[in-house]
Amino acid sequence: MQDTNVVTLENVCVDFGEEKVLxxxxxxxxxxxxxxxxxPSGCGKTTTLRIIAGFLEPNSGNIYFxxxxxxxxxxxxxxxxxxxxxxxxxxxxxxxxxxxxxLRVKKCKEKEIDEKVRKMLKTVNLNGFENRDVSHLSGGQQxxxxxARALINEPKVLLLDEPxxxxxxxxxxxxxxxxxxxxxxxxxxxxxVTHDQEEALSMSDTVVVMDNGVIQxxxxxxxxxxxxxNAFVADFIGESNIIDGRMLEDYKVLLDGVVFDCVDKGFEKxxxxxxxxxxxxxxxxxxxxxxxxxxxxxVTFKGVHFExxxxxxxFKWMIQSTDISYVGDNIGLYIEPDAFHIxxxxxxxxxxxxxxxxxxxxxxxxxxSFSEQEDNTDAQA
Amino acid sequence: xxxxxxxxxxxxSAIYILWMxxxxxxxxxLVVYFSLTTIDGKFTxxxxxxxxxxxPVFLSSIKLSAISTALCLxxxxxxxxxxxxxxxxxxxxxxxxxxxxxxxxxxLRTYAWMTLLENNGIINRLLSFIxxxxxxxxxxxxxxxxxxxxxxxxxxxxxxxxxxxxIDKSYIEAAQDLGANNRRVMTRIIFxxxxxxxxxxxxxxxxxxxxxxxxxxxxxxxSNMMIGDLIELQFLGGSYDPNLGSALSLVLMVLILISxxxxxxxxxxxxxxxxx
Numbered sequence: 001m002q003d004t005n006v007v008t009l010e011n012v013c014v015d016f017g018e019e020k021v022l023x024x025x026x027x028x029x030x031x032x033x034x035x036x037x038x039x040p041s042g043c044g045k046t047t048t049l050r051i052i053a054g055f056l057e058p059n060s061g062n063i064y065f066x067x068x069x070x071x072x073x074x075x076x077x078x079x080x081x082x083x084x085x086x087x088x089x090x091x092x093x094x095x096x097x098x099x100x101x102x103l104r105v106k107k108c109k110e111k112e113i114d115e116k117v118r119k120m121l122k123t124v125n126l127n128g129f130e131n132r133d134v135s136h137l138s139g140g141q142q143x144x145x146x147x148a149r150a151l152i153n154e155p156k157v158l159l160l161d162e163p164x165x166x167x168x169x170x171x172x173x174x175x176x177x178x179x180x181x182x183x184x185x186x187x188x189x190x191x192x193v194t195h196d197q198e199e200a201l202s203m204s205d206t207v208v209v210m211d212n213g214v215i216q217x218x219x220x221x222x223x224x225x226x227x228x229x230n231a232f233v234a235d236f237i238g239e240s241n242i243i244d245g246r247m248l249e250d251y252k253v254l255l256d257g258v259v260f261d262c263v264d265k266g267f268e269k270x271x272x273x274x275x276x277x278x279x280x281x282x283x284x285x286x287x288x289x290x291x292x293x294x295x296x297x298x299v300t301f302k303g304v305h306f307e308x309x310x311x312x313x314x315f316k317w318m319i320q321s322t323d324i325s326y327v328g329d330n331i332g333l334y335i336e337p338d339a340f341h342i343x344x345x346x347x348x349x350x351x352x353x354x355x356x357x358x359x360x361x362x363x364x365x366x367x368x369s370f371s372e373q374e375d376n377t378d379a380q381a
Numbered sequence: 382x383x384x385x386x387x388x389x390x391x392x393x394s395a396i397y398i399l400w401m402x403x404x405x406x407x408x409x410x411l412v413v414y415f416s417l418t419t420i421d422g423k424f425t426x427x428x429x430x431x432x433x434x435x436x437p438v439f440l441s442s443i444k445l446s447a448i449s450t451a452l453c454l455x456x457x458x459x460x461x462x463x464x465x466x467x468x469x470x471x472x473x474x475x476x477x478x479x480x481x482x483x484x485x486x487x488x489l490r491t492y493a494w495m496t497l498l499e500n501n502g503i504i505n506r507l508l509s510f511i512x513x514x515x516x517x518x519x520x521x522x523x524x525x526x527x528x529x530x531x532x533x534x535x536x537x538x539x540x541x542x543x544x545x546x547x548i549d550k551s552y553i554e555a556a557q558d559l560g561a562n563n564r565r566v567m568t569r570i571i572f573x574x575x576x577x578x579x580x581x582x583x584x585x586x587x588x589x590x591x592x593x594x595x596x597x598x599x600x601x602x603x604s605n606m607m608i609g610d611l612i613e614l615q616f617l618g619g620s621y622d623p624n625l626g627s628a629l630s631l632v633l634m635v636l637i638l639i640s641x642x643x644x645x646x647x648x649x650x651x652x653x654x655x656x657x
Binding site for chain 1: 549551552554555556557558559560561562565569570573574576
């Protein structure tokens with residue numbers, strides 16, 4: 001077990017005064033794995049990274065690197081390197097010296113430094129930039145310098161703190177591919193922090209979803225998307241309609257007064273559950289052919305599909321369909337049994353998954369604050 | 382609207398231009414004029430030629446102020462570093478203690494040092510209790526240096542402190558992350574990044590130190606004359622000669638400009654250190 005786990009966190013807790021920033025975080029990261037810590041701002045993902053790097057000591061709990069306890073070991077003695085959110089390139093050094101920094105500190109021979117720096121700059125496509133001033137580089141180039149500066153030390157683990165958040169969309173996509181390639185080629189374990197679920201899904205081997213200092217779910221991107229453990233994860237990863245339902249028996253779920261076939265089992269008889277239906281899994285059909293009747297309240301053209309907001313008995317669903325509907329249309333909804341994902345009730349139940357106040361702006365705000373609604377929505381369940 | 386505000390700006394700047402003209406440009410011109418004329422207003426290079434006689438005074442001034450500046454840097458740099466590290470609430474207290482002496486009159490402070498350093502002053506009296514001394518301290522170069530360090534130390538600490546508090550913490554973390562221990566972080570990151578503060582601290586101490594006259598008169602006695610004293614003598618003292626005084630001032634100014642130019646060389650390319 002221990003030889004394959006390169007980093008292990010064991011019941012790590014961090015408090016900033018009254019505030020619990022990390023609450024019993026336990027996590028094992030395998031060698032050569034690309035792990036993403038994903039969550040909204042303030043969820044503790046960056047704190048977790050700083051704990052691993054050694055910039056922060058946990059109030060309780062342990063951190064192991066290949067079985068060795070790292071608590072109390074200063075950052076400069078840890079075999080990890082970090083790529084900082086805003087790169088933190090040394091402004092008084094040029095590109096070459098920035099990259100050479102780690103080797104100079106280790107007192108490597110001048111010839112070895114020169115060889116490695118030039119090779120590393122070639123790897124990140126910065127040939128000929130040796131004498132450039134780092135403040136005169138573009139965001140993407142600075143990013144490459146930061147990667148080169150970290151990788152030249154041949155760390156066991158590379159920590160990346162939202163490294164792509166300062167780049168524009170196009171460049172971000174390119175860097176995603178490039179980072180993934182570097183990770184594959186070097187075989188270095190990457191621990192990547194982001195709040196961008198798409199980034200997390202497309203790059204990672206393992207995604208760790210966090211909220212409020214607690215790990216919500218650990219799994220492959222497919223698991224996290226298809227089998228979210230609670231309403232928070234379902235909502236944070238992709239779009240979800242989350243509806244109160246009741247599990248009548250195995251493979252039978254009741255929602256909105258209709259009994260549906262589903263593929264989930266193992267719940268108590270008549271257990272109250274959260275039912276997740278992804279917008280792309282809902283088919284729009286004639287009203288009389290539908291399992292549920294709905295009224296269209298909003299339609300947005302999104303390029304590959306239309307995003308339809310439809311009212312089903314007072315609850316707003318999001319539906320993605322390639323066929324156009326118009327506001328006011330009465331439509332029927334058809335859902336395949338395997339499109340239902342049934343989750344146990346959690347403290348997040350009722351907080352997400354209703355699109356009645358939906359707009360793109362709301363989407364962005366929603367990631368930040370949502371604690372107040374908890375009580376009144378629990379009552380409905 | 383725009384034109385109006387533009388005119389307003391012009392109007393506002395005119396006041397400052399006038400101010401500079403009356404209080405900077407014209408006086409400077411007068412200094413040049415006096416240093417190139419005799420007492421009767423005839424053109425001459427005599428004043429500037431005569432300055433050669435005072436080379437020892439120039440050299441000792443430069444030596445004493447250079448020593449003082451170096452001491453201020455040695456004392457002030459670690460101090461500035463320590464204050465920049467403590468909590469913001471404590472920084473305020475430290476800063477008050479640094480500034481407090483500056484609120485007391487400069488003459489009074491220097492006079493206080495006289496009474497401390499005198500042959501039968503407080504320090505010597507204390508020393509005699511434990512059987513040492515009396516130690517001759519007043520009217521020495523050491524006393525002058527002490528007076529200058531005491532008076533000018535805050536001008537070294539404050540600019541260095543200001544620059545240090547603005548150094549982005551992530552640079553330090555990045556260096557630690559790359560394997561630098563505390564000493565390496567100091568020599569490779571903090572010191573180079575604080576250079577702008579060091580340069581302005583050196584300038585702010587050296588310039589007033591090299592032209593001071595009260596400190597050297599009060600603590601150095603007559604034997605440790607500095608350029609400032611010499612210039613004072615030409616205007617207010619027995620050897621009244623404003624033309625020579627102007628010439629001395631002019632040479633001093635050129636010396637200061639040269640040393641500032643050299644300092645700025647050290648500082649070049651560091652402007653964007655603070656741009657995060």
